[in-house]
Amino acid sequence: MVKGTITIDQDRCKGCELCTGVCPKDVLVMDNDTLNAKGYHPALLQDPDELCTGCAQCAVICPDVCITVYRDPIPAR
Ligand code: SF4
Numbered sequence: 001m002v003k004g005t006i007t008i009d010q011d012r013c014k015g016c017e018l019c020t021g022v023c024p025k026d027v028l029v030m031d032n033d034t035l036n037a038k039g040y041h042p043a044l045l046q047d048p049d050e051l052c053t054g055c056a057q058c059a060v061i062c063p064d065v066c067i068t069v070y071r072d073p074i075p076a077r
């Protein structure tokens with residue numbers, strides 16, 4: 001099992017929602033309470049249960065390269 005997380009450069013985000021559609025863990029949402037510098041609602045990681053695996057599907061699909069993925073292998077017991 002690999003644990004991961006991401007950061008989103010929200011000011012680069014154009015609110016296209018592509019990342020929210022591909023995340024297999026459903027931990028990406030659009031932040032409808034925020035407007036970024038471009039005037040869009042940016043994507044937001046909402047992952048209180050730390051479900052993100054670092055699979056990078058969100059980063060690959062993002063047309064504006066807003067997402068950076070971090071991944072750590074969890075040592076086997
Ligand atoms: S790295 Fe994978 S699991 Fe994590 S937010 Fe992106 S698509 Fe979802």
Ligand code: SF4
Nearest residue numbers: 013014016017019062
């Ligand atoms: S795919 Fe990229 S530009 Fe589109 S909503 Fe997600 S972070 Fe924003």
